[in-house]
Amino acid sequence: MQKKIVIIGAGPVGCYLAQLLKRQGLSPILIEEHAQVGRPVHCTGLVGSRLFEEIKHLTLPKDVMVNIINGAVIYYNNHSFTLKRKAVAYVVDRERFDKELSRDLNIYHEHRFVGLEREKNEYLVSTDRGEFYADIVIGADGANSVVRKLIRQDVGLKYGKGLQLRMRIKSRHNNLVEVFLMKGSFFWIVPEGKGIVRVGTISNNPHKDIYEFLSSAGIKGEVIDKFGGLVTTGVCKNTVQDNIVLVGGAACQLKPLSYGGVYLGLKAADILATCIRNNSLNKYDLLWKKEFLSEIKIGLKASDLYNRMDNKEINLVFNFLKKQKSFIEKSGDFEKHSSLLLQLIRNPAIYPQLGSLFKIFLKGILY
Numbered sequence: 001m002q003k004k005i006v007i008i009g010a011g012p013v014g015c016y017l018a019q020l021l022k023r024q025g026l027s028p029i030l031i032e033e034h035a036q037v038g039r040p041v042h043c044t045g046l047v048g049s050r051l052f053e054e055i056k057h058l059t060l061p062k063d064v065m066v067n068i069i070n071g072a073v074i075y076y077n078n079h080s081f082t083l084k085r086k087a088v089a090y091v092v093d094r095e096r097f098d099k100e101l102s103r104d105l106n107i108y109h110e111h112r113f114v115g116l117e118r119e120k121n122e123y124l125v126s127t128d129r130g131e132f133y134a135d136i137v138i139g140a141d142g143a144n145s146v147v148r149k150l151i152r153q154d155v156g157l158k159y160g161k162g163l164q165l166r167m168r169i170k171s172r173h174n175n176l177v178e179v180f181l182m183k184g185s186f187f188w189i190v191p192e193g194k195g196i197v198r199v200g201t202i203s204n205n206p207h208k209d210i211y212e213f214l215s216s217a218g219i220k221g222e223v224i225d226k227f228g229g230l231v232t233t234g235v236c237k238n239t240v241q242d243n244i245v246l247v248g249g250a251a252c253q254l255k256p257l258s259y260g261g262v263y264l265g266l267k268a269a270d271i272l273a274t275c276i277r278n279n280s281l282n283k284y285d286l287l288w289k290k291e292f293l294s295e296i297k298i299g300l301k302a303s304d305l306y307n308r309m310d311n312k313e314i315n316l317v318f319n320f321l322k323k324q325k326s327f328i329e330k331s332g333d334f335e336k337h338s339s340l341l342l343q344l345i346r347n348p349a350i351y352p353q354l355g356s357l358f359k360i361f362l363k364g365i366l367y
């Protein structure tokens with residue numbers, strides 16, 4: 001008999017997973033609380049170009065990509081430097097991205113998942129508008145996952161509030177992302193094209209912070225859209241319990257330094273679909289963690305260290321990175337921040353330049 005699979009959440013990860021399961025001949029059901037896939041938008045839509053090379057079954061119309069990114073300008077105080085990397089990333093229209101992934105799927109819109117009960121060998125999945133039976137329940141319900149809370153995997157996780165403004169601004173970079181380092185946080189400006197940019201941050205009080213940032217940086221423009229969103233960072237001890245599974249934002253599959261989660265979420269969906277095909281669901285937690293847990297853990301350490309730095313320390317890091325510009329341009333990996341850190345550590349030529357930074361790195365490793 002065919003496995004009954006219910007996926008909670010029709011975000012990019014839930015939809016992509018459902019497409020993979022459909023290819024296996026399965027008929028997954030998606031439960032989505034909103035009336036439409038992709039709305040409201042709560043993501044900047046910056047994805048590394050590798051996403052389109054590595055995610056096997058991601059076929060999207062070209063115009064989902066609204067801009068191409070050739071590097072970044074990093075700012076600290078009144079100083080900056082530019083990292084150039086041709087076509088390192090794309091800016092996608094997240095609403096269309098999600099909608100394309102959701103084509104021809106069986107989605108129950110405006111159904112909010114509220115709970116689960118075990119009934120013999122299956123689960124009774126309850127929503128505010130009806131119930132569904134499932135052999136496997138997949139929590140793809142994002143950063144504030146209810147499924148994750150039900151299976152008690154939210155211990156020790158950290159929540160960050162995000163805010164993004166879409167603004168019409170004259171004379172900013174057309175194909176470079178701008179990153180502004182500040183004590184305890186950072187801000188980004190991602191060019192969407194046609195004079196529109198996406199300005200965002202993640203912090204405890206993003207609304208206050210973003211307007212203070214715009215005013216202090218002297219950035220003026222018309223705000224044409226605004227949205228909030230949540231990110232959850234940390235490590236869930238076990239993302240499979242019986243036949244209940246977490247994937248994507250629900251499983252904290254995102255890069256803690258940049259909060260980018262689309263790439264890791266889709267990669268994990270690939271692994272999960274293979275485990276379902278091979279009847280080896282119990283291996284999923286081990287397999288995805290083997291592939292990118294160390295990346296997440298290094299990112300968590302680095303982001304924790306950054307958040308504890310004072311201005312003097314951020315200045316030291318900024319100047320160090322500026323000096324390593326060519327090395328970063330050559331060796332940086334948009335999806336794997338740890339590989340750059342490891343290459344820097346393994347490069348004895350940089351040791352004399354570390355100076356007082358050595359103490360900061362030591363602090364990061366020890367605490």
Ligand SMILES: Cc1cc2nc3c(=O)[nH]c(=O)nc-3n(C[C@H](O)[C@H](O)[C@H](O)COP(=O)(O)OP(=O)(O)OC[C@H]3O[C@@H](n4cnc5c(N)ncnc54)[C@H](O)[C@@H]3O)c2cc1C
Pocket residue numbers: 008009010011012013014031032033034038042043044045046047111112113114140141142143144145146162163164200201228229230231247248249250253254259260261262263265
């Ligand atoms: C401000 C901000 C900017 C970001 N920018 C980027 C970026 O530039 N690049 C990048 O890669 N990542 C970015 N991210 C992270 C990215 O948005 C997530 O990693 C990604 O969306 C995870 O996809 P998902 O499908 O797992 O979850 P989501 O996209 O969150 O989708 C979850 C779905 O589940 C539904 N849902 C939730 N609860 C229930 C329920 N109880 N019942 C029914 N349905 C439910 C939601 O409505 C939603 O449709 C950003 C995040 C934020 C907050």
